[in-house]
Amino acid sequence: MAGAMDDWLGELIAAYDVPGAAVAYLHQGEMHESAAGVLNRRTGAQVTPDSLFQIGSVTKVWTATQLALLAEQGALTLDTPVAELLPGFRVGDPEVTGTVTVRHLLSHTSGIDGDLFLDTGRGDDCLERYVAACADLAQNHPLGATQSYCNAGFVIAGRVVEHLTGTVWDQALREQIIEPLGLTHTWTLPEDVLRFGAAVGHVDGEPSSVWGLMRSCGPAGLITARPADVVAFGRAHLEGGLLKDPRALWEPQVAIPNPHTLGTHWGIGWILDEWDGQRVVSHGGNTIGQSSMLWMLPGTGTIVCAVANGGHSAAFFHHLATELFRELDGVAVPPVLGPTEQPVEVDAARYAGVYERVGSRMTVTVRDGGLRLLMEVTGALAGLQEPAELDLLPVDDVTFVGRLQDDPQWLSAVFYELADGSPYVHMGVRATPKIA
Known part of the structure; x- marks a missing residue:
């Protein structure tokens, strides 16, 4: 399949109206890369395996890894209250302010109403200013009562990294993960991304007028990378190279009330699932017209990263994963939940x-x-x-x-x-x- 991958990927993006996509996968110890389509329908620039795409919320696993590294060094524990790590930290609920922990943030169980997209400027104090603005955030649900995706929680987590390392999140990310893994095509700031061929998101088939999210969202979703670098990051979690015990991040922390979207449980940063008897560790990401998926199968050692810049990306990713994991590992990816054959009567x-x-x-x-x-x-x-x-x-x-x-x-x-x-x-x- 590897030899025909480019042609197959071209057919797949055409079927789902995706302007451009790239895939990298590690199988039996060997890396494979493929690309198809365009970075921007207006310019026609071609996607290559080295093209950079916004990986969106896959960034959250990198931020979780940063905190896990600091925990291994004794700077904190996952159950340390955030207020003990960030002087002056506040959210809307005084009790949650004093009791919410790093574990709550990284498992999306804090209950902090989490989709606060707030532009606090391009300065190095953007996370500090964002976290200060969280003082007015109400609870979406009581602390620990259920799971709800929380972007704000990961910005707060990124601010904890800054406070403990004494440097901005972007630089800490480079020093803790990017440079130790030797990644050359992984960046967070647009002025760095511009030095490479970078994808533009497409909305309703046209290039978006806004390239990316505000810098304050960095720890929640601003990494831009080529798929091979993302696979290398995943490999460090699967085979070692960063954390002493990366598998500790795969321990289920909470059941996801709707297990039909990305997985059945959340770990520390990672989403957890099972396909055809195989454990699946994954995360996805969406920004403005760009999407990504990272899947790891510990039982087979296969890691896949796919990125796209528009179109019906969710259906594209599912089709790609279904065909690729069947071909590589003989693993059947479950179908997306759809309607029942017979009507169901409910109130x-x-x-x-x-x-x-x-x-x-x-x-x-x-x-x-x-x-x-x-x-x-x-x-x-x-x-x-x-x-x-x-x-x-x-x-x-x-x-x-x-x-x-x-x-x-x-x-x-x-x-x-x-x-x-x-x-x-x-x-x-x-x-x-x-x-x-």
């Missing part, structure tokens, strides 16, 4: 209402006995994405699936309650409380 009306958290509002209404979902992006990124609607079809009493217009990939939503009876919907690895 859908009890889920109607408004669900809201920082950055997102979801309005669920009853329609023809089923549910209709209106998704609206709010806050700093509202202007970059139009509201979207989709019908939700029941799979069981609490699980529904739906598809956006013209998107081949099914999305899943799980309605559930916390121990205190508070209603939530879990979608896109985020818990969103019902407010009306």
Whole structure:
């Protein structure tokens, strides 16, 4: 398959309207790289294996690794309260301010309402200023009560790195991970990325007018890299080379209420799952029109990183993983959860209402006995994405699936309650409380 990889990748991106993509994978100790398509549909610049793509939230595993390295050096433990590491740290809830730990941040269980995209400038104090602004963040859910994806938590974690190392997060990342692994095509600042061939994100098929997120989001999602460098990072976790015990980061910390999106559990930074009896350690990322996936199968030693700059990237990644892992390891990737063959009768009306958290509002209404979902992006990124609607079809009493217009990939939503009876919907690895 390796010899025909470029042709196959070209066919795959055409099928999913992806402008350009690159893949690197480690199999039986050998690295393989492939690329297809364009970095920018406006310029026609070709993607190469050395092209840099924004890997988005895969960055979070790098930030978790930084803190794990500092923990091995005795600078903290994962159960150290953040307030003991960051003088003056505050969030909206005084009790959470004093008790939230590094483990809570890295496992997305802090409950801090997490999609705060706040531009605090390009200066080296951007993380410090961002964390100061977190003083007003309310709780999305009680501390430790469930799992909800929290970008803000990882910016706070990055600020902990700064405080303990005495340098900015970008430089600490270089000193702790990038340079020790000899990575030459991994950067965080656009002025460095510009020295390489870099992808431009595409939204609705056209190059985005905004290239990347604000610098303050660095520890949550600003690494830009070639896939081979990301695979090398994964290899250090699989085979050693950074941490004394990298597998400790794979220990399940919390079950994901909606296990149908990326995995069944969250570890320390990593997402955990099982395919065909094989353990899967992974993470994905999305920025403005760019996406990435990193998968590792410890049982086979195979590591795959794929990146894309637009189109139906989720469906593209799933198709790629399905074919590639079957070819390489004989492993069957589970299909994406879709509708049942026979209609399922549920009391859908009890889920109607408004669900809201920082950055997102979801309005669920009853329609023809089923549910209709209106998704609206709010806050700093509202202007970059139009509201979207989709019908939700029941799979069981609490699980529904739906598809956006013209998107081949099914999305899943799980309605559930916390121990205190508070209603939530879990979608896109985020818990969103019902407010009306």
